[in-house]
Amino acid sequence: MAWRQSWLAALIAVALCNVGVVADPRWAAFQQPGWEAVEDKITPETIVVILALKQSNVEFLEDRARHVTDPDSAAYGAYYTSDELKSLIGPSDAQVDIVREFLSGTPGRTQFSEARDMVRYVCTVSCVEKVFGTKIKKQQRPTAPGTSPYRAVAPISLPAEVADALDGVSLNAPIFMPPRPKQPVRQAFQYPASHRYAPRINPYLFDAGDAFVTLRFVPYCLDGHPNAESLENGEQRLCQHRGDIVSFEIEILQDASQKVVQLPVTSELLGQRPAECGGQPCFEFNTTVGNIQNFAKTTARIRSHFAGGGVSDFSDPTEVWNVYPLPYTTPTLLANLYGLPLNKPIRDPRNIISVAEFLGQYYNPADLETFFQYMGVRSWEGEGTTQPTLTGSNNPFAGSVLGGEAQLDIQYIMGLAPNVTTSFWSVPGSELTTQQEPFLDWLMQVADTPDDKMTLVHSVSYGDKAEPMPIWFKRRCDVEFMKLALRGVSVLIASGDDGASGTEAQEDLAACSQSHPEYPAGSPWVTAIGATQLANAFTPVCSYTSDNVIVRCQDEREVVCSSSLGGHITSGGGFSEDAPRPWYQKEAVEKYLRQQDNPVPPIGGAWKYNVTGRGYPDISALGNNFLVWMGDHFTPVSGTSASTPLVAAMVARLNEERLEQGMPPLGFLNPLIYKLGSEHPEVFNDVVVGDNRCTAAGCCEIGFGAARGWDAATGFGSLKVDVAMKMLSPKQQAEEAATYVFAEKMPPARPPPSRSSLFAAAGVGAFAGMATLGMVAAYSPSLSRS
Ligand SMILES: *[C@@H]1O[C@H](CO)[C@@H](O)[C@H](O)[C@H]1NC(C)=O
Ligand SMILES: *[C@@H]1O[C@H](CO)[C@@H](O)[C@H](O)[C@H]1NC(C)=O
Numbered sequence: 155m156a157w158r159q160s161w162l163a164a165l166i167a168v169a170l171c172n173v174g175v176v177a178d179p180r181w182a183a184f185q186q187p188g189w190e191a192v193e194d195k196i197t198p199e200t201i202v203v204i205l206a207l208k209q210s211n212v213e214f215l216e217d218r219a220r221h222v223t224d225p226d227s228a229a230y231g232a233y234y235t236s237d238e239l240k241s242l243i244g245p246s247d248a249q250v251d252i253v254r255e256f257l258s259g260t261p262g263r264t265q266f267s268e269a270r271d272m273v274r275y276v277c278t279v280s281c282v283e284k285v286f287g288t289k290i291k292k293q294q295r296p297t298a299p300g301t302s303p304y305r306a307v308a309p310i311s312l313p314a315e316v317a318d319a320l321d322g323v324s325l326n327a328p329i330f331m332p333p334r335p336k337q338p339v340r341q342a343f344q345y346p347a348s349h350r351y352a353p354r355i356n357p358y359l360f361d362a363g364d365a366f367v368t369l370r371f372v373p374y375c376l377d378g379h380p381n382a383e384s385l386e387n388g389e390q391r392l393c394q395h396r397g398d399i400v401s402f403e404i405e406i407l408q409d410a411s412q413k414v415v416q417l418p419v420t421s422e423l424l425g426q427r428p429a430e431c432g433g434q435p436c437f438e439f440n441t442t443v444g445n446i447q448n449f450a451k452t453t454a455r456i457r458s459h460f461a462g463g464g465v466s467d468f469s470d471p472t473e474v475w476n477v478y479p480l481p482y483t484t485p486t487l488l489a490n491l492y493g494l495p496l497n498k499p500i501r502d503p504r505n506i507i508s509v510a511e512f513l514g515q516y517y518n519p520a521d522l523e524t525f526f527q528y529m530g531v532r533s534w535e536g537e538g539t540t541q542p543t544l545t546g547s548n549n550p551f552a553g554s555v556l557g558g559e560a561q562l563d564i565q566y567i568m569g570l571a572p573n574v575t576t577s578f579w580s581v582p583g584s585e586l587t588t589q590q591e592p593f594l595d596w597l598m599q600v601a602d603t604p605d606d607k608m609t610l611v612h613s614v615s616y617g618d619k620a621e622p623m624p625i626w627f628k629r630r631c632d633v634e635f636m637k638l639a640l641r642g643v644s645v646l647i648a649s650g651d652d653g654a655s656g657t658e659a660q661e662d663l664a665a666c667s668q669s670h671p672e673y674p675a676g677s678p679w680v681t682a683i684g685a686t687q688l689a690n691a692f693t694p695v696c697s698y699t700s701d702n703v704i705v706r707c708q709d710e711r712e713v714v715c716s717s718s719l720g721g722h723i724t725s726g727g728g729f730s731e732d733a734p735r736p737w738y739q740k741e742a743v744e745k746y747l748r749q750q751d752n753p754v755p756p757i758g759g760a761w762k763y764n765v766t767g768r769g770y771p772d773i774s775a776l777g778n779n780f781l782v783w784m785g786d787h788f789t790p791v792s793g794t795s796a797s798t799p800l801v802a803a804m805v806a807r808l809n810e811e812r813l814e815q816g817m818p819p820l821g822f823l824n825p826l827i828y829k830l831g832s833e834h835p836e837v838f839n840d841v842v843v844g845d846n847r848c849t850a851a852g853c854c855e856i857g858f859g860a861a862r863g864w865d866a867a868t869g870f871g872s873l874k875v876d877v878a879m880k881m882l883s884p885k886q887q888a889e890e891a892a893t894y895v896f897a898e899k900m901p902p903a904r905p906p907p908s909r910s911s912l913f914a915a916a917g918v919g920a921f922a923g924m925a926t927l928g929m930v931a932a933y934s935p936s937l938s939r940s
C-alpha cells in the first residue's frame with residue numbers, strides 16, 4: 155500500500171485502513187486520574203510525538219542483560235557498545251520503511267533514533283490530529299503549575315500496517331506527575347466559640363525540623379469569650395475588660411519528660427494575627443519553644459494566668475497534634491551517616507551522572523554556589539566542576555517553576571559527589587513551549603547518547619500510579635531500561651512519597667483498600683529508592699515500655715520514613731501488578747513474605763496486592779528534612795526524591811573507585827544489591843522499624859512493614875558506602891579509604907551563618923517570640939520502678 159503520494163492520500167488511507175485497530179488498547183484514548191481535558195484554545199505550536207517501533211531480539215537481549223549484570227557471571231560488566239546494541243535490537247527494515255513512508259507524506263519533521271526503534275515526530279496540533287486520526291486536547295492539573303501537556307482524547311487510528319509496526323505512540327502515554335518534594339503543610343485550624351477559659355491550641359513543627367515547636371493558640375477571657383484584642387506595642391495584658399490575661403504557661407510533653415515555659419504577654423514574645431472564632435473575630439497568637447528533644451513524640455498544652463492570680467484550665471490535649479522535631483539533613487550529616495568521603499573530588503571524566511527533570515523544572519546556578527558555601531562543600535579553582543552541564547535547557551519561561559525538585563536534586567547530587575560531571579537533563583529541551591510530557595523522549599535521548607558521553611547514573615525522581623498506564627508503555631520502558639542495563643548504566647527511580655496506598659489515598663480513604671504500586675519504580679530494570687528518617691527507636695526494643703522498664707536509645711538510626719513519625723512523606727513500596735517478580739529478588743522477597751517480624755498483610759485478604767509481582771524498593775536512603783537553598787533562604791524538603799539523588803551520588807563514588815582501577819562501572823545494580831543482601835548484609839543499614847501504611851498526609855490502616863533483610867518499605871535498607879567500597883573495588887579491600895586533608899586548601903568561604911541569621915534568612919526574623927529564653931523550668935519526672 156502506498157501512503158506517500160500526498161498528504162491528502164495519507165489521510166484517505168487513514169480513513170480506509172483503520173478498521174479493527176480501534177479496539178486495540180494501545181490506541182485507546184488517553185486517561186489518567188486527576189487530569190482533565192480543558193477546552194482552552196490550542197495554540198498552533200508544534201508538539202512532539204514519540205513513536206515506538208516494535209523491536210526484535212528482546213528475549214535474547216534480556217538473557218544477555220542478565221549475564222552482564224550478574225556478579226556471578228563471567229560476563230559481569232562486559233557491557234555492550236551502542237553499535238553492538240544497535241545491531242542486535244531494533245525493528246525490521248520493512249517496519250522502518252512502513253513508518254518512514256507513512257510519516258514522509260505528512261508535513262511534520264521526522265527523526266529516527268540511532269537504533270531506528272523510536273521516532274521523534276514534530277508537527278502542529280492539527281497536523282498530529284490528522285496523522286494519528288484522533289482529537290488532541292490540552293490536559294491540565296492544578297498541582298503542576300505551568301504544565302499543560304497535550305494528549306489524545308479520542309482513540310488513535312492508524313493504518314493497520316503502521317499500527318502493526320508500532321508498540322505505541324506517546325499521545326496516550328502517561329503524564330508523570332512532578333514529584334512535589336514535600337514542605338510542611340500548615341493545617342487550617344478552627345477555633346470554636348466556647349465558653350471556657352482554656353486557650354485553644356494548635357502546635358505544629360516550626361519548619362519541620364530541629365528542636366523547635368511553634369504553637370498557635372487563641373486565649374479565652376475570664377468571661378469565656380475568645381480574646382479579640384491585639385497586642386499593641388507596650389501592652390502587657392489581654393482581655394482588659396473581661397479579665398486581664400498577664401501570662402501563659404506552656405507545657406511541652408515529650409515521652410517521659412516535660413518542660414514548662416512561662417510566657418509573659420508581650421508583643422516581643424508573641425506573634426499575632428486576626429482569626430475567626432465561631433464566626434466572631436478573635437486574635438490568634440503564636441510562639442516558638444526551643445531546645446526540645448529531637449526524635450521524641452511531642453505534645454504541648456497551654457493555660458492562661460489572669461491578673462490577680464487566677465488560672466485557666468489547660469488546653470485540651472486532644473486538640474493537639476503530635477509532632478516530632480527531627481534534625482535538618484545536610485551533606486555533612488549524610489556523609490557521616492553513610493561513610494561518604496565528603497571533600498574528595500571525583501576525577502574520572504567518564505564518571506558522568508545525571509538528574510532528569512521534566513515539566514519545566516529548572517534550577518538556579520547561583521543558588522547552587524550558595525548552597526555549596528553554606529554546606530562547606532569544597533570547590534577546586536580552575537580544575538573543578540561546580541556547575542552541571544545542560545542537556546536541553548534550564549531557561550525559566552512563563553509558567554515554569556524554580557523547581558523544588560530540580561534544586562534539591564542538583565544541590566545534593568553535586569554536594570555529595572563533588573567535582574562530578576553532572577548533566578542537568580531537562581526534557582523536552584528546546585521544545586519547552588510544547589509542554590509535552592517527555593518520558594519516552596528522554597529515553598530516546600538517553601539511548602542515543604554516544605558511548606564516550608554515556609551517563610553512568612541517572613537519578614529520576616518522577617513516577618506515578620502504575621495501574622492506569624497502558625501496558626505497552628510500561629513494557630516498552632522496561633525494554634529501554636534493560637537496554638541501559640546492557641550499556642552499564644544505573645537508573646535510580648524514587649519509590650514514591652505516599653506509602654503502599656499511593657497519592658490518591660491522601661484525599662480519598664477508599665484508595666486505602668488496596669495497594670497502589672507506582673511506575674517506573676515497579677519496573678524490574680530500574681533500582682527503586684525508598685526513604686528513611688532518623689529516629690532513636692530504630693530497633694524495636696528502643697521503644698519498649700512497661701510498668702518497670704522504659705527503654706530509650708541514645709543514638710539514632712534509620713527507620714521507615716513515615717508521616718506518622720514526623721517524616722512528612724511515607725516511603726513508597728509494594729508489588730507491581732503487572733511485572734512478574736524478577737529472578738534476582740525471588741529469594742529475598744519470598745523470605746519477606748514468610749517472615750514474622752512484621753507479617754505482611756494476608757495474601758488474598760481484604761487488602762489487595764499482587765504478591766507475584768516485582769517487589770520494590772530495592773534500597774533506601776534518608777529522605778526527610780533536606781535543607782535546600784531556594785533563592786534567599788533554606789527550605790526543608792522531604793521525599794524519596796531526596797533519597798534518589800543521594801543514592802546516585804553514592805553510586806558515583808563507588809563507580810569512581812572502580813574506574814580508577816580499570817574496572818567497569820556498576821551498571822544495573824539490582825542483581826548486585828540482592829547478592830550483597832543475601833551474602834554480605836553488613837553492607838546495608840538494615841531498616842527494621844516502621845511501615846508504609848501512611849501517605850504524605852494521613853494514614854491508611856494497612857501497608858508493608860519493615861523487617862530484617864529485604865522488605866517492601868525500604869528494600870535492604872541503606873548503603874554503607876565505606877563498607878561497599880571495600881567490597882566492590884579490590885584496592886580498597888587492602889587499604890583504608892584515604893583521608894583527605896582539605897582544610898588548608900579551602901577557598902575563602904563566606905562566614906558560617908549563625909543560627910539567628912539562618913532564621914532571618916528563612917523569613918522568620920519577624921517572627922516574634924522565640925521563647926527559648928523564657929524557659930523557666932525543665933525537668934524529667936523520675937521513672938518509677940517497682
Ligand atoms: C507568628 O506571628 C508572626 C507575627 O504575626 C508572623 O510573622 C509569623 O509568620 C507567625 N508564624 C507562624 C509560624 O505562624
Ligand atoms: C575534576 O574533574 C575533572 C574531570 O571531570 C578533572 O580533570 C579534574 O582534575 C578534577 N579536579 C580535581 C581537583 O580533582
Ligand SMILES: *[C@@H]1O[C@H](CO)[C@@H](O)[C@H](O)[C@H]1NC(C)=O
Nearest residue numbers: 731732733734735764766767
Ligand atoms: C499478578 O501479577 C502477574 C504478573 O506479575 C499477572 O500476570 C497477574 O495477572 C496478576 N494477578 C492479578 C490478580 O492481577
